[in-house]
Amino acid sequence: MVAGIWVGVDIGRTHHHCVAIDDRGNTLLTRRVANEEADLRALITDVTVLGVDPLWIVDLPDGPTDLLRTLLHDRGQQLVYLPGRFMHNVAGSYPGEGKSDARDAAILADQARVRRDLRTLSPPNTIAVDLALLTARRTDLVCDRTRVYNRIRSHLSTIAPTLDRALEVRLQGPLTLLGSYPTPTALRRMGQRRLTAWLRRRHIPRAEALAERALTAAHRQHVIVPGEELAAALIIQLAHEALGLHQRVREVEHRITARFHTHPDAALITSMPGIGDVLGAHFVAATGGDLTRFPNAGSLAAYAGLAPVPHDSGRVSGARRRPHNYNRPLQRVFFQSARISIGCCPASKTYYDRKRAEGKRHTQAVLALARRRVDVLWAIFRDRRPYQPR
Secondary structure, eight states: OBSOOEEEEEOOSSEEEEEEEOTTOOEEEEEEEESSHHHHHHHHHHHHHHBSSOEEEESOOSGGGHHHHHHHHHTTOEEEEOOHHHHHHHHTTSSOSOOOHHHHHHHHHHHHHHOSOOEEOOOOOHHHHHHHHHHHHHHHHHHHHHHHHHHHHHHHHHHOHHHHHHOOTTSHHHHHHHTTOOSHHHHHHHHHHHHHHHHHHTTOTTHHHHHHHHHHHHTTOOOOOTTHHHHHHHHHHHHHHHHHHHHHHHHHHHHHHHHHTTSTTHHHHHTSTTOOHHHHHHHHHHHTTOOTTSSSHHHHHHHTTOSOEEOOBTTBOSOEEOOSSSOHHHHHHHHHHHHHHHHHOHHHHHHHHHHHHTTOOHHHHHHHHHHHHHHHHHHHHHHTOOOOOO
């Protein structure tokens, strides 16, 4: 039995390729296995026979890796992660120009053998996994809704530019209006009084102001442009589609809120100004719901891409640049929450104004504030006390 063994697994959707090596880099096992429980259990058993405490490594932290990750955790075996960007960079330093699953798995195994800075993949947290699925679903729906908004505005600016400028299609009231009366002619036929009553029956807030704004825009155009009839039909269809997406997003957000509040640290996370249930759920999904794997606030900031890295060369010294390898969803959480906190937290507003006075642009000032808030959130978890303003 070999004293040390390193196992690289090139992950695929249907099949994985596994290569095991010893401490000298000699290949002990190479095998292509199906991404199925029985085959993976047999692979783990065969690897365990080869050596003591094998170290497994993958370049994909979740998705098709989850079944293998769960089985390895059940067997008490360690799994580490090499980011795909690093894998791509180091692959060029190995002999050969070809690419194959077996070669990638062998490179992974060798990287596990020589490196000591690889992140351990802990067993999946059920709440974090659920929130990752729900937040990903919400992101898909929001992106779909944005595409529908853009298509409505494209059609509306073609047949009635005045309506396009007067109506904000992201709101429920204008969408409801366009779902039945998408042209200036149709709006003029309704008139102010009838249109206001029609909107009120559909519980649209500020119905009279919306009707007046739409009628004012409609009276500015009397020409019927070519293609108006078909474009109007498409706008009606898209408006109903956008309203349906509104409802589906709300339903997913209700599920996110309910699931997020089952997390033991939900109250600590949302005590930070600017972080609500949805951003808090994104935070849990991005970090796995556990900050113990980050030794300090700096490591969490680096993982979120908020810690600049040195960029010195030749006579250039002290230069910094943004890192290339970081968790973009987590960076978005801190950036968005920092931007929101400027309007609701006096301390954040003061810090933002000071950075702006120093000559920083808006985005730079918000990023600086986000980095500062990483320290605050880290202290909240360290002390197990909610945020309290000074």
